Amino acid sequence: MNNISFKIVAPSSEEYESLVRLRQEILRTPLGLIFTAEELEREKNNIQVAGLMNNEVIATASLTTELPSYRMRLVAVKENLQGLGVGSQLIDFCEQYARERGISSIYCHAREHAIPFYKKNGYVAEGEDFNEVGIVHIKMRKILTT
Numbered sequence: 001m002n003n004i005s006f007k008i009v010a011p012s013s014e015e016y017e018s019l020v021r022l023r024q025e026i027l028r029t030p031l032g033l034i035f036t037a038e039e040l041e042r043e044k045n046n047i048q049v050a051g052l053m054n055n056e057v058i059a060t061a062s063l064t065t066e067l068p069s070y071r072m073r074l075v076a077v078k079e080n081l082q083g084l085g086v087g088s089q090l091i092d093f094c095e096q097y098a099r100e101r102g103i104s105s106i107y108c109h110a111r112e113h114a115i116p117f118y119k120k121n122g123y124v125a126e127g128e129d130f131n132e133v134g135i136v137h138i139k140m141r142k143i144l145t146t
Contacts, residue, residue, distance in 0.1 A: 004053050004086060006093035011044040019050050019060035019076075026076040031134060043074075047097070051077075051090050059090045063098070063106075069141075070098050072108040091121050099144050107141035115140070 009015040020035065028034055043062055047070075051059030058078040064071040072094055077086045098106055109132055110118045115125070123140040130137055 004051050004058065004089060006049060006051050006059075006090065008097070009048045009050045011048060015050045015052070015057055016048055018057035019048065022057055022060055022078060023074050023076050026079065027074060033133060046073075049090065049094055049097070051086060051093075053081075059086050061090055061094055063094060065103075068104045070094070070103050070106045072106050075108065075114075087117060088121055095142070095144055103144060105141050105143045107139060109137040110140045112136040112138070 007015075009019070020040065024035055047063040047065075049061045049063065050057050058081055060074065060076050061072055062074045064073060072091075075087070075090065077090065095106060107126070108118065108123070109130075110123070112129070112135065115138060118140045119125075121142070123142045126139045126141055128138075130139075
């Protein structure tokens with residue numbers, strides 16, 4: 001999948017609206033949840049990453065600054081493109097973006113089924129599992145090398 005580009009998008013952009021729809025479809029609808037206006041308002045200060053193919057948002061992540069780390073949240077890849085390396089490319093983009101800004105690590109709350117994906121990309125579990133949005137998660141972190 002070489003024809004994918006990644007970029008940071010503004011919360012007021014059309015791409016942002018598309019990535020919110022993708023997150024809803026992949027992350028929330030299967031759990032019977034929706035993003036609230038309050039949640040979307042709170043994330044406006046986050047760094048919004050969009051993966052684009054043929055001008056369509058196909059992948060997304062949100063980075064929250066928690067110095068000296070970033071927290072990576074709301075990672076989603078269009079369903080028909082999962083398992084093809086798009087997610088790993090997205091993670092690579094986020095990590096490079098963080099390195100360029102002097103960030104020393106990235107962590108996430110990985111859903112149980114996503115743990116193998118994060119392990120494959122060099123993330124290590126920290127602590128015990130916990131419940132978030134009604135499902136099991138575990139905190140995973142990757143130390144970024146320069």
